[in-house]
Amino acid sequence: MTIHKEGRVLLAVLIIILVGINGAVYYFTNPESGWFTISVIASLIVFVLILQFFRSPARPVSDNDIQVIAPADGKVVVIEKTIEEEYLKDERIQLSIFMSPVNVHVNRMPVSGMVEFFRYHAGKYLVAWHPKSSTENERTTMVVKTAGGQKLLVRQIAGAVARRIKWYVKEGSRLRQGEEFGFIKFGSRVDVFLPLNAKINVEVGQKTKGGVTVLAELPGKSNES
Structure with a gap:
């Protein structure tokens, strides 16, 4: 540790x-x-x-091109279909993980790929479970394109306690699954927007371990290394 x-x-x-x-x-x-x-x-x-x-804590860096692993320690609080309006502009499955103050606050890449899009947004500090926190709070938006052409949107969201989001990526960055991409001081939430044909492996209320828990599986054949 x-x-x-x-x-x-x-x-x-x-x-x-x-x-x-x-x-x-x-x-x-x-x-x-x-x-x-x-x-x-x-x-x-x-x-x-x-x-x-x-x-x-040290976590293994994996490379499974069909698995989507948890980007953060915490608890799954949302699994629902929604329209992603900032960049993807299509219907997605939103999966949200709430990070409490006692969780590890490191954020890890859910998939391997290239950062196609990245933006930081200053904003409010509503409680992380507020319906408008993902669009009105301080946040970052990152879109990762995998080798198989799938695009995932990952959003760091500050909450009522958190006041500082850190990130270590930019557009064009290439990272492996499980690598650290950011940190949210004192907790909050991370959203992952998955394609509709993804197979969800977790349920609301389930605890996650960043870099370890498999949230979902993308269609295709695995080339795990």
């Missing part, structure tokens, strides 16, 4: 702040009052809570 790069500076600053707070408590209060002990315990709890937001 390692600490993700997005959290290293924040955690270092947090340590300095907590050390300063505990030093002040020790200096300005009576040691026998117990306030210093309470301060230290509270500081440790805060640090551990923030630390777990930025854990980055």
